[in-house]
Amino acid sequence: MNALTRPAPAFGPAPDLEPALLPWAPERMGEAPPPAPAGAPARRRFGPVEALWLPLRLAWRQLRFEKARLASAIAGVMFACVLVFMQLGFRAALFESATALLSAMRADIFLMHPMTIVSFKPEPLPRLRASQALALPEVAAAVPVYLTQATWRNPATGVRRAMQLVGFDTEAGVMDIPGLAPLTEALKRPDTMAFDIRSRPEFGPVARLLGERGPFEVQLGHRMMEVVGLIEIGPSFGADGNVVMSELNFRRVVKERLPSQVDLVAIKLHPGADRDAAMARLRAILPPDVMVLSQPQLVQHERSYWETATPIGFIFMFGSLMGLVVGMVIVYQILFSDIASHLREYATLKAMGYSNLYLGKVVLGAALLLAVLGFVPGFAISVLLYDVVGKGTFLPLGMDAARGFGVFGMIFGMCGLAGLLAMRKLRDANPADMF
Amino acid sequence: MTEAALPLVLRGVSYAFGEGELRRPVLRAVDLEVRPGEIVLLTGPSGSGKTTLLTLIGALRAMQEGSCRVLGQELAGASEAQRVQLRRRIGFIFQQHNLLGFLTARQNVAMALELAPGRGERERLAEAGRMLAAVGLGDRGESMPDQLSGGQRQRVAVARALAGRPGLILADEPTAALDRQSGGEVVRLLRDLARQRGVAILLVTHDPRILDLADRIIAMEDGRVVPAPQADPVRTG
Numbered sequence: 065m066n067a068l069t070r071p072a073p074a075f076g077p078a079p080d081l082e083p084a085l086l087p088w089a090p091e092r093m094g095e096a097p098p099p100a101p102a103g104a105p106a107r108r109r110f111g112p113v114e115a116l117w118l119p120l121r122l123a124w125r126q127l128r129f130e131k132a133r134l135a136s137a138i139a140g141v142m143f144a145c146v147l148v149f150m151q152l153g154f155r156a157a158l159f160e161s162a163t164a165l166l167s168a169m170r171a172d173i174f175l176m177h178p179m180t181i182v183s184f185k186p187e188p189l190p191r192l193r194a195s196q197a198l199a200l201p202e203v204a205a206a207v208p209v210y211l212t213q214a215t216w217r218n219p220a221t222g223v224r225r226a227m228q229l230v231g232f233d234t235e236a237g238v239m240d241i242p243g244l245a246p247l248t249e250a251l252k253r254p255d256t257m258a259f260d261i262r263s264r265p266e267f268g269p270v271a272r273l274l275g276e277r278g279p280f281e282v283q284l285g286h287r288m289m290e291v292v293g294l295i296e297i298g299p300s301f302g303a304d305g306n307v308v309m310s311e312l313n314f315r316r317v318v319k320e321r322l323p324s325q326v327d328l329v330a331i332k333l334h335p336g337a338d339r340d341a342a343m344a345r346l347r348a349i350l351p352p353d354v355m356v357l358s359q360p361q362l363v364q365h366e367r368s369y370w371e372t373a374t375p376i377g378f379i380f381m382f383g384s385l386m387g388l389v390v391g392m393v394i395v396y397q398i399l400f401s402d403i404a405s406h407l408r409e410y411a412t413l414k415a416m417g418y419s420n421l422y423l424g425k426v427v428l429g430a431a432l433l434l435a436v437l438g439f440v441p442g443f444a445i446s447v448l449l450y451d452v453v454g455k456g457t458f459l460p461l462g463m464d465a466a467r468g469f470g471v472f473g474m475i476f477g478m479c480g481l482a483g484l485l486a487m488r489k490l491r492d493a494n495p496a497d498m499f
Numbered sequence: 500m501t502e503a504a505l506p507l508v509l510r511g512v513s514y515a516f517g518e519g520e521l522r523r524p525v526l527r528a529v530d531l532e533v534r535p536g537e538i539v540l541l542t543g544p545s546g547s548g549k550t551t552l553l554t555l556i557g558a559l560r561a562m563q564e565g566s567c568r569v570l571g572q573e574l575a576g577a578s579e580a581q582r583v584q585l586r587r588r589i590g591f592i593f594q595q596h597n598l599l600g601f602l603t604a605r606q607n608v609a610m611a612l613e614l615a616p617g618r619g620e621r622e623r624l625a626e627a628g629r630m631l632a633a634v635g636l637g638d639r640g641e642s643m644p645d646q647l648s649g650g651q652r653q654r655v656a657v658a659r660a661l662a663g664r665p666g667l668i669l670a671d672e673p674t675a676a677l678d679r680q681s682g683g684e685v686v687r688l689l690r691d692l693a694r695q696r697g698v699a700i701l702l703v704t705h706d707p708r709i710l711d712l713a714d715r716i717i718a719m720e721d722g723r724v725v726p727a728p729q730a731d732p733v734r735t736g
């Protein structure tokens with residue numbers, strides 16, 4: 065402001081009036097204005113860049129000055145950042161793996177019993193529904209899908225372990241599973257099956273054995289079955305491993321199962337048919353003991369079970385929140401003690417004419433600088449940990465842009481909130497008590 | 500010269516701390532004028548209200564009673580924003596130097612210039628460097644405050660107070676924390692620089708060694724301005 069009115073050294077006679085005088089400018093008091101210094105600036109306000117840059121720079125200079133404090137603040141933010149990334153990563157990975165089996169099943173439309181809440185505890189529906197679906201002209205084919213679990217004997221160690229079995233007409237081409245297409249011929253043979261290469265290693269070195277000796281026999285349930293190839297599904301909550309076989313072979317392994325009771329029906333539409341319209345018509349013609357779902361709906365149905373009917377979602381949300389709270393407390397503590405130990409300096413700045421708003425910007429600037437400085441290494445560490453932990457747990461942990469930005473937003477908000485809380489301490493910097 | 504042209508005019512300024520039963524008047528109907536370029540020393544026993552008066556004039560405290568016109572701004576009833584604006588036109592010198600410990604001497608002085616837009620960083624630092632040279636610290640611009648002696652720090656504070664081209668300088672016992680010699684140097688420097696620029700100074704001091712600097716000496720006692728014994732009759736009026 066003093067550049068504006070430049071209070072007069074001697075209130076002497078002065079050149080032209082500057083426009084836009086402040087109310088208390090001497091000129092308004094009926095006095096001669098102060099001499100404008102040569103090259104007086106024409107600008108009266110800070111540009112938006114300078115108005116943010118100067119407080120931010122002051123914040124940075126203050127942060128930088130105390131290295132130990134800066135390091136502990138960055139470590140705090142980094143800790144919160146890694147914690148949140150890991151929690152969200154685990155959450156997403158668990159939900160993703162929980163639905164691995166259904167995600168791998170590719171068909172146009174599925175029929176499921178409405179009381180099936182999760183795929184490893186299916187409520188059977190009558191096989192007849194598959195034939196009834198064929199009544200619609202746009203339906204090209206409908207095949208029943210059987211799901212169950214049976215014990216698998218590890219071919220290397222002999223240890224038995226529960227395995228998820230999927231049985232359906234693999235030749236009909238109604239439902240696809242990654243890696244299944246080249247195996248359809250082999251799966252026609254009696255007592256054959258395809259093994260999920262992403263099953264947990266406890267099931268034995270199946271891929272290696274298959275590569276070394278070609279198709280070989282493994283005990284599944286009470287039967288010796290031949291592994292003829294590899295498919296790709298991935299372990300889920302309900303099952304650590306999967307095998308896929310033809311409907312006929314499924315019935316050979318699971319003798320007690322009534323063929324008339326199926327767990328899912330997969331439907332293939334004629335090319336060019338409108339899926340949503342077909343789904344609506346299926347709902348109209350089928351009795352209420354079936355639910356008509358698209359493939360994404362099927363996956364979502366399973367996912368919502370894990371999200372809402374189990375505490376998994378809550379646990380990870382709670383974990384993330386705790387990380388943010390701890391981070392916020394650390395940042396708040398650091399900012400607060402920074403202000404508390406510099407009360408004199410802040411009060412001096414106020415006495416010089418720095419506004420509360422400006423000093424607030426300094427504190428908030430420090431908070432947001434800490435957010436950035438903590439996030440960058442936190443992000444790098446999280447990417448590394450995703451890789452290491454993902455390999456160790458077979459969970460599909462992976463960084464994506466949405467999560468990166470989301471966590472940055474959370475950390476930014478966390479630091480911002482800490483800054484806003486710490487800002488209240490600025491009130492204690494009272495310049496009237498300074499002299 | 501009319502009253503409105505004076506950098507400082509106080510009329511009937513009273514101030515009390517506390518409320519109700521605990522209310523304790525500290526200033527009682529103070530009248531005071533400072534003329535352009537004048538150097539006024541304010542003395543008086545401890546607790547007589549000098550600091551309180553200075554914080555009122557410096558717009559650091561809200562007024563209670565009376566009229567206080569500083570650089571044309573009436574402070575009675577002034578808003579917080581108006582007071583903040585006025586503070587930018589006043590140079591403060593504190594008993595302690597109160598420099599920002601994390602900034603160099605030159606950056607500290609430049610802080611007084613960052614309040615006004617229209618200058619680039621380079622210009623501000625150059626001006627800060629000139630101010631430091633004017634207080635004899637041209638070569639210490641890059642020193643941190645804790646690398647400077649007490650007298651040097653107070654000289655940096657003088658440079659900072661003058662850098663913003665204030666219309667009035669307020670100083671509260673600026674020599675109290677300094678030894679005899681450096682205290683004398685600092686106030687003489689302050690006086691010379693203020694004289695060059697024609698800035699008025701109101702300086703609170705107990706230090707008898709610096710009374711000779713004054714154009715006029717006033718004294719306070721129990722919240723009132725009283726005739727000062729050593730006041731220089733020639734320069735007053």
Ligand SMILES: Nc1ncnc2c1ncn2[C@@H]1O[C@H](COP(=O)(O)OP(=O)(O)O)[C@@H](O)[C@H]1O
Nearest residue numbers: 516517525543544545546547548549550551552
């Ligand atoms: N913030 C305050 N609250 C209450 N009383 C105060 C406060 N500041 C000063 N006082 C009192 O006001 C009186 C005048 O103080 P002050 O203005 O500091 O005097 P001086 O600077 O002349 O020594 C003293 O009695 C002091 O105790």
Ligand SMILES: [Mg+2]
Nearest residue numbers: 499549550551
């Ligand atoms: Mg005092």
